[in-house]
Amino acid sequence: MFHQVIQQCAQALHQIEICLDKAEYHANLKKYDAAILLTSRLAPDQDHFIRQVQFGADYIRYGAARLSGQTPPKWEDNETTIEEVRVRIQKTVAYAQSIKKEQYEGAAERKVEVNWAPGRTIRGDDYLLQLTVPNVYFHVTTAYAILRHNGVDVGKADFLGFLALT
Amino acid sequence: MIARAITQCARALQNIEVFLDKAEANALSNQYDVGVLLTSRLARDQYPFIRQIQIACDYVNFGAARLSSQTAPKHEDNELTINELRARIRNAVVFAIGVEDREYEGASERTISVNSVPGKTIRGADYLLQMVIPNMFCPCDRRLCHPSP
Numbered sequence: 001m002f003h004q005v006i007q008q009c010a011q012a013l014h015q016i017e018i019c020l021d022k023a024e025y026h027a028n029l030k031k032y033d034a035a036i037l038l039t040s041r042l043a044p045d046q047d048h049f050i051r052q053v054q055f056g057a058d059y060i061r062y063g064a065a066r067l068s069g070q071t072p073p074k075w076e077d078n079e080t081t082i083e084e085v086r087v088r089i090q091k092t093v094a095y096a097q098s099i100k101k102e103q104y105e106g107a108a109e110r111k112v113e114v115n116w117a118p119g120r121t122i123r124g125d126d127y128l129l130q131l132t133v134p135n136v137y138f139h140v141t142t143a144y145a146i147l148r149h150n151g152v153d154v155g156k157a158d159f160l161g162f163l164a165l166t
Numbered sequence: 167m168i169a170r171a172i173t174q175c176a177r178a179l180q181n182i183e184v185f186l187d188k189a190e191a192n193a194l195s196n197q198y199d200v201g202v203l204l205t206s207r208l209a210r211d212q213y214p215f216i217r218q219i220q221i222a223c224d225y226v227n228f229g230a231a232r233l234s235s236q237t238a239p240k241h242e243d244n245e246l247t248i249n250e251l252r253a254r255i256r257n258a259v260v261f262a263i264g265v266e267d268r269e270y271e272g273a274s275e276r277t278i279s280v281n282s283v284p285g286k287t288i289r290g291a292d293y294l295l296q297m298v299i300p301n302m303f304c305p306c307d308r309r310l311c312h313p314s315p
Contacts, residue, residue, distance in 0.1 A: 004291065008299075129171060130174065133171075133174070133299065134174070134178060137300065137303035141303050141304060141305065148209050148212065151209070156304055159304045160296070163297065164289065164296060165280075165283055165288050
């Protein structure tokens with residue numbers, strides 16, 4: 001289940017790239033610089049779009065790494081253009097996909113350390129369900145909502161992406 | 167894991183009640199009617215706040231019900247006030263949390279029919295991860311929202 005959940009989180013992030021296609025299209029149509037969207041926010045004390053993507057991506061990168069007993073790759077939060085944001089999304093998705101099912105063995109019982117609570121740990125399954133999944137969706141949803149609020153023609157189908165219907 | 171995931175979804179819903187407390191406090195201190203927030207939306211063609219909550223409650227209710235082979239409780243979607251909304255959230259949480267772990271046995275492989283795509287089915291695990299969880303978190307559109315979970 002861990003493998004599948006992390007893959008699904010990666011898909012949620014990947015969908016933001018699809019939303020960026022629509023953002024560029026909208027900017028082109030309405031003749032404004034698409035970069036404006038990247039520093040947009042819904043409230044003055046909220047992080048802007050790029051930061052939301054970085055946070056969402058990090059919860060996936062750290063989630064995948066910690067639950068599979070690896071050291072997460074180090075990346076700087078220095079994206080400023082749409083292209084750079086796309087690359088950040090792509091390398092996050094690729095990293096999540098590079099981890100195989102068997103590498104998550106024992107993940108549920110693994111003790112995970114979280115940076116912001118030094119000295120404390122959380123069980124792997126709690127980490128996945130209480131931190132990784134809600135935080136990924138929190139940031140991905142906020143990024144989506146920032147575009148939506150600014151008139152970009154994104155909808156739920158863009159948010160959800162692939163469904164394994166048969 | 168399915169039971170834990172649904173419980174976690176129910177907790178996310180429960181947290182909305184905390185937001186509602188803060189909304190009421192904010193409305194009081196800034197002297198506006200909190201009802202204004204209930205019909206607010208981030209974009210003109212997005213559903214208002216109340217509808218977002220109703221839909222999120224439905225995904226949790228239907229998720230818990232379908233994955234445990236039960237019938238989900240019916241709701242009229244007639245909430246108008248903040249207290250009615252609180253009650254709706256509580257009902258959803260109580261129902262979801264009330265489903266026992268053992269009732270989810272075999273849920274991952276269960277074939278689920280979804281109202282929004284007639285004739286199609288989805289495996290239980292995919293239903294949980296691709297529909298219940300993402301939809302619960304997604305702000306809903308008028309255009310593209312699945313009318314029922």
